[in-house]
Amino acid sequence: MQNTVPTQPQVGPATADPDEYLAFLRDRRELILQRASEAARRSGRDLDQVGMLAVSKTVGPDEVYLAWQAGYRAFGENRPQELRRKLAGVAQHPDMAGVRFDMIGNLQKNKINMVLGNVTLIHSVRSTELARAISSRSVSHGVVTHFLMEVNVSGEESKSGYTPDQARADAEEVAALPNMQLDGLMTMAPKNDPDVARETFNGLRQLEEELRTRTGRPLPVLSCGMSDDFQIAIEEGATLVRLGRTVFDPHHDLK
Numbered sequence: 001m002q003n004t005v006p007t008q009p010q011v012g013p014a015t016a017d018p019d020e021y022l023a024f025l026r027d028r029r030e031l032i033l034q035r036a037s038e039a040a041r042r043s044g045r046d047l048d049q050v051g052m053l054a055v056s057k058t059v060g061p062d063e064v065y066l067a068w069q070a071g072y073r074a075f076g077e078n079r080p081q082e083l084r085r086k087l088a089g090v091a092q093h094p095d096m097a098g099v100r101f102d103m104i105g106n107l108q109k110n111k112i113n114m115v116l117g118n119v120t121l122i123h124s125v126r127s128t129e130l131a132r133a134i135s136s137r138s139v140s141h142g143v144v145t146h147f148l149m150e151v152n153v154s155g156e157e158s159k160s161g162y163t164p165d166q167a168r169a170d171a172e173e174v175a176a177l178p179n180m181q182l183d184g185l186m187t188m189a190p191k192n193d194p195d196v197a198r199e200t201f202n203g204l205r206q207l208e209e210e211l212r213t214r215t216g217r218p219l220p221v222l223s224c225g226m227s228d229d230f231q232i233a234i235e236e237g238a239t240l241v242r243l244g245r246t247v248f249d250p251h252h253d254l255k
């Protein structure tokens with residue numbers, strides 16, 4: 001849920017028995033890759049076309065390091081303060097050079113400077129006003145910021161993001177903003193309804209095709225699919241899935 005602020009674990013799963021937790025992370029990763037590969041095959045795609053973000057917002061830096069050891073190379077955070085805490089953790093581990101972090105959550109304008117230059121991709125640009133603000137700060141920092149427009153495809157009220165019509169209307173403008181590179185679209189599907197999730201992801205992909213024509217940009221990234229619906233998302237064309245619980249939580253039931 002968009003509004004749920006994850007609680008920061010004081011004692012994460014890594015504290016009790018790091019070796020056991022690492023073994024869990026490795027086994028679970030194998031299973032996730034297997035499920036992802038089956039989903040890719042069902043839709044005639046290759047697993048190489050699908051990237052995976054381990055969403056680390058509910059775990060601490062120790063768990064992130066173990067996840068790195070288990071093979072994850074890219075992480076997603078939804079709060080700038082948490083991002084900063086994770087980056088401080090990474091700095092303790094020289095072998096984590098090259099780790100990728102993406103911003104996937106609500107970004108307030110006064111926090112933009114905390115993420116600029118620290119993330120590979122911002123998934124959660126929900127308004128053109130925010131895009132303009134990121135652009136002007138990117139210009140002053142001398143960086144180019146890669147981003148996605150977050151679209152509320154399903155129209156669920158609790159979800160944020162552009163409506164598809166707003167995205168159509170504003171895509172050309174945001175794609176042309178200085179020091180900004182529009183890489184594609186992101187969405188979240190309503191929970192617990194596989195059919196609606198499929199329609200949502202399919203709608204996102206169709207919208208992306210339209211926006212390619214409108215903007216003349218390649219828009220290579222389709223960011224959709226979470227722990228409970230990533231297999232559907234891959235079948236519908238996701239190029240980047242964002243997995244939290246199924247990566248880090250031994251109690252998550254991976255179907």
Ligand SMILES: *Cc1c(COP(=O)(O)O)cnc(C)c1O
Nearest residue numbers: 055078104226227242243244245
């Ligand atoms: C928390 C979160 C995820 C991961 O959700 P899970 O269901 O735990 O896999 C993905 N995307 C966004 C934007 C999130 O906030």
